[in-house]
Amino acid sequence: MNRFSSRVRIAALACLVCAGFSVALPADAAARRKTYAVAYEVELRPQSGIAHVTMTLTGPELPSRLTFNIDPERHRNFSGNGDLERGPKSVAWSPPLDKGTLTFDFKVDNVLKGGTYDSRMTDAWAVFRGDRLIPPVRSLASTRLYAETTLHFTLPPGWSILTRYPDRGGHRYVIEDPARRFERPTGWMLAGKIGSRQAAVAGVSAIVATPANDAARRQETLAFLGWNLPHVTSLFPAFPKRLLIVRAGEPMFRGGLSGPASLFLHSARPLVTENRTSPLLHELVHVAMGIRGDATSDWIVEGLAEYYSIELLRRSGGISARRFREATALQGTRGQRAPDLFVGASTGAVTARAVSVMLAVDAEIKEATRGKASLDDVARDLAKRRGEVSLSLFQTLAAKAAGRPVRALERTTLINDR
Numbered sequence: 001m002n003r004f005s006s007r008v009r010i011a012a013l014a015c016l017v018c019a020g021f022s023v024a025l026p027a028d029a030a031a032r033r034k035t036y037a038v039a040y041e042v043e044l045r046p047q048s049g050i051a052h053v054t055m056t057l058t059g060p061e062l063p064s065r066l067t068f069n070i071d072p073e074r075h076r077n078f079s080g081n082g083d084l085e086r087g088p089k090s091v092a093w094s095p096p097l098d099k100g101t102l103t104f105d106f107k108v109d110n111v112l113k114g115g116t117y118d119s120r121m122t123d124a125w126a127v128f129r130g131d132r133l134i135p136p137v138r139s140l141a142s143t144r145l146y147a148e149t150t151l152h153f154t155l156p157p158g159w160s161i162l163t164r165y166p167d168r169g170g171h172r173y174v175i176e177d178p179a180r181r182f183e184r185p186t187g188w189m190l191a192g193k194i195g196s197r198q199a200a201v202a203g204v205s206a207i208v209a210t211p212a213n214d215a216a217r218r219q220e221t222l223a224f225l226g227w228n229l230p231h232v233t234s235l236f237p238a239f240p241k242r243l244l245i246v247r248a249g250e251p252m253f254r255g256g257l258s259g260p261a262s263l264f265l266h267s268a269r270p271l272v273t274e275n276r277t278s279p280l281l282h283e284l285v286h287v288a289m290g291i292r293g294d295a296t297s298d299w300i301v302e303g304l305a306e307y308y309s310i311e312l313l314r315r316s317g318g319i320s321a322r323r324f325r326e327a328t329a330l331q332g333t334r335g336q337r338a339p340d341l342f343v344g345a346s347t348g349a350v351t352a353r354a355v356s357v358m359l360a361v362d363a364e365i366k367e368a369t370r371g372k373a374s375l376d377d378v379a380r381d382l383a384k385r386r387g388e389v390s391l392s393l394f395q396t397l398a399a400k401a402a403g404r405p406v407r408a409l410e411r412t413t414l415i416n417d418r
């Protein structure tokens, strides 16, 4: 939906990649697998604006080296036993053989251009992301070595915290991420004096949380999920079973930002705009798909999110078929102002133009298959793969759904059609 949402999401997904993916082990190797414990202890200190992190590794065998990809402005004061090497944007830690402790400070506040924040701690609340708190890390370890990871928060008096993970009691969480060898917490988090509403919708435990005095309408957000989320999960059956929606007002970023199994949406943003797009459905599609564009394909990511924010509203009865046509026609008009789809970050007119492409692709697949397939099949395929999407991958998956190449996705069509 906006420049920041793309950039932040890209960074988050990039972290997944650099954390390294595990591979299925043969049975004998699985039998020989060894475990060790990783405990993240995080103390929120509003008076100094930092989260103090203590990371403890224990076990008969530990990774020989962990290399953190840090943001030197925000990850500071590293200290630990074993060997520590500090680079300008990295910290490499070789823990002692059976027990290692590393501590550092994370500056919670992060100011964006225009003076708003995508991470913020006041004396009453804190909104931040787990995957910023603990920087991306590469581990050097035996392939049979597996981590059992926990996270625990120490909070100021009267504070509580919500994360994408269920609380196992006393702000303690188990982090399970089969895609990573070395797990770390991810997703949006809200701490402080907070108010929340929870409901089970379409098999998803959905929580809407805000700072206690925030004007965001939690119950309306939850009601909106009640009639729309079933359409999201039927389009994307692998949608996370637990979803955290954090809403907060000034001075937070005035838009939506998605993360793993969680999202942030500014309190003042409407659930449906006057243009009949839905900022909340847009971010839910990002959560469901978990894709990022290559250098020139952000329009695919943003176009799918924006197209489905209108289409899912139509499916749920939120808007009529006629209003759907009006809404997509409006996107077509706005899209004419975009000189080029192939930009680094898709915003405004580029995303609007991408919506028209999605509409054309959907129509073409339906026509080629006499309604047996649609853009849904392509979107579902992409959501299954996750990770990076390129024009050629999108063309391939669309051709697979249509049974022939899709004209609307030919590069010349994309360049010339306005």
Ligand SMILES: [Zn+2]
Pocket: 001, 002, 005, 006, 282, 286, 302, 305
């Ligand atoms: Zn977006």
